Every structure is written in C-alpha cells, then in structure tokens.
Amino acid sequence: MNFYNKNRYEAMKKSLAAAQIPQPPADEPIEIDDSALFTFAAWGDPQIFHGSPSRSVRFAVACRDIANMRGRLDAIAVLGDVAEMGAECEYRLAADLLNGISEKYGDFLCITGNHDIRKRNYANQRAKFRDFVKSVSGGIFDNHNGRYYFSKDYPHCKFILMGSDSNTFEGTNIGRQQREWLDSQIAQAESEGKTAFVLNHQTLKWTNGLPVTWGGNGKWRGSIGIQSDKVREIFEKHNNVIFITGHLHYGFSIYNYEDCGCFKALSVPTVGVVNHGNMSRDSQGYIISLYEDKIIIRARLHAEGRWLDKNLPGAYIEIKLK
Numbered sequence: 085m086n087f088y089n090k091n092r093y094e095a096m097k098k099s100l101a102a103a104q105i106p107q108p109p110a111d112e113p114i115e116i117d118d119s120a121l122f123t124f125a126a127w128g129d130p131q132i133f134h135g136s137p138s139r140s141v142r143f144a145v146a147c148r149d150i151a152n153m154r155g156r157l158d159a160i161a162v163l164g165d166v167a168e169m170g171a172e173c174e175y176r177l178a179a180d181l182l183n184g185i186s187e188k189y190g191d192f193l194c195i196t197g198n199h200d201i202r203k204r205n206y207a208n209q210r211a212k213f214r215d216f217v218k219s220v221s222g223g224i225f226d227n228h229n230g231r232y233y234f235s236k237d238y239p240h241c242k243f244i245l246m247g248s249d250s251n252t253f254e255g256t257n258i259g260r261q262q263r264e265w266l267d268s269q270i271a272q273a274e275s276e277g278k279t280a281f282v283l284n285h286q287t288l289k290w291t292n293g294l295p296v297t298w299g300g301n302g303k304w305r306g307s308i309g310i311q312s313d314k315v316r317e318i319f320e321k322h323n324n325v326i327f328i329t330g331h332l333h334y335g336f337s338i339y340n341y342e343d344c345g346c347f348k349a350l351s352v353p354t355v356g357v358v359n360h361g362n363m364s365r366d367s368q369g370y371i372i373s374l375y376e377d378k379i380i381i382r383a384r385l386h387a388e389g390r391w392l393d394k395n396l397p398g399a400y401i402e403i404k405l406k
C-alpha cells in the first residue's frame with residue numbers, strides 16, 4: 085500500500101473506531117430457513133469513501149446485523165460501487181468489515197460498479213478490484229483474462245456476474261463477446277433446471293422505476309446505457325433470469341421489484357449511502373431465499389435489526405418458479 089493510501093486507511097479506521105458504531109437490536113435476528121436451498125444477502129453500493137465516514141458506519145452496522153443473525157448465509161452479494169473513488173484504502177476498509185463477519189457467510193460474490201472503475205486506467209482498476217475480492221473471506225473471482233465477468237455454479241442456482249468491458253462514467257459497457265457469453269450461461273443454467281441470478285450494477289432502461297428513480301432525468305441515465313435493449317433481448321429468450329442490480333440508491337418502494345414476464349428485475353437499495361425516496365432509512369438490504377418452487381425476498385432494515393413491515397412496498401416479494 086502506498087503512502088497516500090496507507091495514511092488514508094489509518095485515518096478511516098480511526099474515524100470508524102471513534103464513531104462508536106451503533107449496535108442494532110438483536111431481538112428480531114435474521115434466521116435461516118433450513119428448508120431453503122440457498123439463502124444470500126444482496127447489498128447495493130457501500131460506496132466507502134474517505135471523505136464521508138458515515139458510509140463506513142452504515143456498512144459496519146449492516147455487518148453487525150449479520151453478525152447477530154442465527155445461522156449462516158450461503159453468500160453475500162454486493163452489487164458494485166464498493167468504493168467511491170476506487171481507492172485501495174476504501175477497498176481495504178470494506179474488506180476489514182466483511183472479514184469481521186466471515187463465519188456468518190460462505191461465498192462473497194461481488195461485481196464492479198461505475199465508481200469502482202471510472203476515471204482510472206481500466207486494467208489497473210480491474211486488477212485492484214480482483215485483489216479486493218481475493219482479500220475478502222470467501223471471495224469468488226476468476227483470472228480476469230482480459231475481462232471482468234464470470235459465473236459461479238451451485239447445486240440449485242447459478243450466479244452470473246456481469247461487469248463493464250471498459251471504464252464508463254455512469255453505465256456498463258457490455259460488448260458482443262460478453263453478451264454471447266451471458267446468453268450461453270443463462271441457457272446452460274436453464275438446461276440444468278437452475279435459476280440464474282444475474283448480477284449487474286445497473287438495471288435496464290425503463291425498469292425499476294427509471295427514470296423516476298434516477299431523478300427523472302433522461303432516457304437511459306441510471307440504466308446500463310447503450311446496450312440495455314440488447315441485454316433485455318437476451319433475458320427475454322429465457323425464463324429463468326432474476327436480474328439483481330444496485331446503483332439507484334432508492335429505498336424500499338414499489339420500484340424494487342418488477343415482474344418483466346419471462347424475467348424478473350430486482351433493484352436493491354444502497355447499504356452505505358443515503359437512500360432516495362420515502363424510505364430513506366440507513367443500511368437497507370435484501371435477504372433472498374431460493375426454494376424448489378419459489379424465491380422469497382425480504383427487506384431488511386439492518387440498522388434497526390428488523391424486517392421492514394411486510395405490508396409496505398418492496399418489503400416482501402414472492403416469485404413463483406415454474
């Protein structure tokens with residue numbers, strides 16, 4: 085670690101220690117249903133930033149709620165924008181917090197967001213991101229042979245982790261090679277009777293409340309961008325895709341889940357930054373359980389150590405599997 089990052093890292097650690105991280109109540113812990121085939125937490129945008137210590141606190145509180153849980157998650161999935169500036173000090177702090185709860189989860193599945201790669205040399209950032217994932221307990225990565233997309237198979241589901249082919253400021257560049265790979269990976273899962281959890285940082289155009297959930301601006305902003313329609317075409321060829329994204333920083337609402345017919349789109353609030361919309365409480369995330377015939381998605385207010393009231397929008401989602 086270079087001098088700049090080392091000093092920043094030490095300052096961030098000190099600031100987090102001084103913040104006296106709140107302890108979420110432990111009387112309504114996350115419990116694992118033993119009849120579920122696979123259960124994981126989905127978190128959007130920790131966006132750890134040396135200039136905003138409150139983000140580290142929100143992320144740390146979510147980790148504490150996981151530490152309080154009964155049982156163990158099969159995985160934690162983080163949907164990009166781990167680090168505001170893509171800086172080594174930010175990744176290191178995020179890794180410290182995740183490694184502090186390593187006994188509570190199996191695999192760490194993580195994709196890049198625009199903040200992780202923008203404004204810097206793409207190849208260097210990709211390598212830095214891979215090193216971050218490797219430094220986290222259970223981190224799943226591939227050899228990044230000139231790309232950042234890969235998959236991970238489990239007995240009843242497959243995770244397909246997408247990533248931008250180049251550094252873009254706001255969207256994801258998904259080139260033809262990645263799109264062909266995506267199609268083949270989904271088809272493979274489909275042929276094996278598996279649900280395909282496809283992870284990408286940004287959702288599709290006109291989906292999950294866009295453009296409202298991105299401040300009402302533009303026809304593509306907040307989405308993948310230029311290749312959005314081509315990705316949608318791939319999803320529409322299959323019937324087993326659950327597309328899970330972050331980026332919008334929009335709290336639990338009617339927009340989180342959209343049934344797009346043959347595929348489903350789930351947009352996850354931010355766990356580290358302030359959420360937009362009416363539900364702006366800190367440290368929001370989803371706990372997702374896969375069963376033989378359904379998927380149950382529950383909204384967790386990590387900072388409060390409790391589930392969001394089941395009757396509120398975005399709180400409880402049930403997807404019937406065919």
Ligand SMILES: [Fe+2]
Nearest residue numbers: 165197198331
């Ligand atoms: Fe983002």
